[in-house]
Amino acid sequence: MFELSPQDWTAVALSLRVAAVSTVVALPFGIAIATLLARKDFWGKSLVDAVVLLPLVLPPVVTGYLLLITFGRRAPVGAFLADHFGIVFSFRWTGAALACGIMAFPLMVRAIRLSIEAIDRRLEDAAATLGANRPWLFLTVTLPLALPGIITGMMLAFARALGEFGATITFVSNIPGETQTISAAIYTLTQVPGGDAAALSLVIVAVIISLAALIASEWLARRATARLHGS
Amino acid sequence: MLAVDIEKKLGTFTLNTQFTSESGATVLFGPSGAGKTSVINMIAGLLKPDRGRIVLDDEVLFDGAARIEVPAWRRRIGYVFQEGRLFPHLSVKHNLDYGRWMGGHAANAAAFAHVAELLDIGPLLDRRPGKLSGGERQRVAVGRALLMRPRLLLLDEPLASLDAARKQDILPYFERLRDEAKVPMIYVSHDAAEVRRIASRVVRLDGGKVMATGGVELLTS
Numbered sequence: 001m002f003e004l005s006p007q008d009w010t011a012v013a014l015s016l017r018v019a020a021v022s023t024v025v026a027l028p029f030g031i032a033i034a035t036l037l038a039r040k041d042f043w044g045k046s047l048v049d050a051v052v053l054l055p056l057v058l059p060p061v062v063t064g065y066l067l068l069i070t071f072g073r074r075a076p077v078g079a080f081l082a083d084h085f086g087i088v089f090s091f092r093w094t095g096a097a098l099a100c101g102i103m104a105f106p107l108m109v110r111a112i113r114l115s116i117e118a119i120d121r122r123l124e125d126a127a128a129t130l131g132a133n134r135p136w137l138f139l140t141v142t143l144p145l146a147l148p149g150i151i152t153g154m155m156l157a158f159a160r161a162l163g164e165f166g167a168t169i170t171f172v173s174n175i176p177g178e179t180q181t182i183s184a185a186i187y188t189l190t191q192v193p194g195g196d197a198a199a200l201s202l203v204i205v206a207v208i209i210s211l212a213a214l215i216a217s218e219w220l221a222r223r224a225t226a227r228l229h230g231s
Numbered sequence: 232m233l234a235v236d237i238e239k240k241l242g243t244f245t246l247n248t249q250f251t252s253e254s255g256a257t258v259l260f261g262p263s264g265a266g267k268t269s270v271i272n273m274i275a276g277l278l279k280p281d282r283g284r285i286v287l288d289d290e291v292l293f294d295g296a297a298r299i300e301v302p303a304w305r306r307r308i309g310y311v312f313q314e315g316r317l318f319p320h321l322s323v324k325h326n327l328d329y330g331r332w333m334g335g336h337a338a339n340a341a342a343f344a345h346v347a348e349l350l351d352i353g354p355l356l357d358r359r360p361g362k363l364s365g366g367e368r369q370r371v372a373v374g375r376a377l378l379m380r381p382r383l384l385l386l387d388e389p390l391a392s393l394d395a396a397r398k399q400d401i402l403p404y405f406e407r408l409r410d411e412a413k414v415p416m417i418y419v420s421h422d423a424a425e426v427r428r429i430a431s432r433v434v435r436l437d438g439g440k441v442m443a444t445g446g447v448e449l450l451t452s
Contacts, residue, residue, distance in 0.1 A: 126310070129275050129304075129306075130329050130379050131304050131305075133304050147320075
């Protein structure tokens with residue numbers, strides 16, 4: 001009964017690519033925003049905090065619609081990026097990655113922010129007395145100490161991206177081979193008579209991928225934590 | 232030579248301290264809450280005085296009136312903290328090398344071997360700080376501060392977290408440090424017995440003010 005059509009495999013591969021790319025591209029931004037929120041007090045901080053959290057509380061369809069009117073081919077930002085940089089999001093897998101990245105961003109930022117807030121800042125003072133300027137201090141002390149949180153944040157973002165449905169389908173539709181991820185493929189299969197069996201196969205694949213990602217990240221985070229505590 | 236003349240409001244009291252220190256070990260001695268740690272944090276550049284001046288070997292590190300404030304990372308002042316503050320994600324060897332990396336200096340095997348021998352930390356190099364005893368940790372912390380080639384060494388109650396037996400084990404290392412390493416030291420302590428063994432000169436601090444400066448005879452009065 002476990003059978004995947006070539007189209008299903010395409011959806012699986014696309015999902016993995018979209019989730020991986022969105023996670024990796026979101027990471028530098030996630031680290032920057034998390035550091036800003038954990039370390040700096042500035043005017044409008046609670047607004048930034050709220051905006052970052054917004055995709056978590058908005059209905060995904062609303063996020064997808066907002067992406068459509070911002071990054072669509074004829075929308076202001078979308079047209080600018082297409083004309084000047086040749087980056088097109090609408091109805092492309094890159095758009096799916098953008099939607100997934102935005103949806104996953106709050107989870108990523110939250111995990112990284114918590115781990116940065118938990119760092120003993122006296123260690124950073126010690127690094128400063130040893131001659132570390134700001135950038136070096138961040139690279140050699142802050143980031144390594146935040147590593148367990150960064151791994152957790154990446155894992156949460158990857159899982160969220162894998163499961164993203166509403167924003168993606170609203171923004172870039174459900175095009176086999178281009179924007180049809182596992183979730184969208186399962187949805188499509190359940191809409192046709194007799195598609196249940198194929199849908200079940202994809203469901204099993206989704207469960208396996210999610211479990212593998214979870215186990216891998218737990219293992220990595222445990223290792224990173226153990227390194228910090230000297231074993 | 233170090234010249235300190237600083238003022239800083241700290242909670243309920245105002246720290247107002249003037250002293251100078253030459254070679255050897257100058258001990259800041261006084262009860263807890265006297266402002267000793269705040270004073271050396273200001274020398275290190277970790278705390279900003281409200282006003283005053285800090286000068287080390289003709290270099291102005293801080294001058295409130297002239298708006299000079301050299302950042303901590305450019306001061307080249309070694310600091311041994313009460314709790315060691317070793318980097319938990321780095322091995323002992325990498326902790327010891329950290330100051331050299333940040334200073335951009337080439338490896339100096341002789342200096343490294345000398346410090347490792349002076350402090351007896353050779354066998355610990357591959358371990359992580361989490362696996363060290365309290366005494367070992369403090370010796371590594373001293374080594375780390377020495378290997379950055381500091382112009383001045385600040386030690387903030389480096390023995391306070393150790394039990395009496397451990398203290399007796401480590402004090403000789405500090406005496407050797409004072410006599411052999413030739414780096415001037417500011418040593419903070421509230422333990423008269425410890426001070427008597429280490430101090431070349433004593434600055435007695437209370438309530439944020441210098442009550443007296445002189446030799447170890449200050450401790451008996």
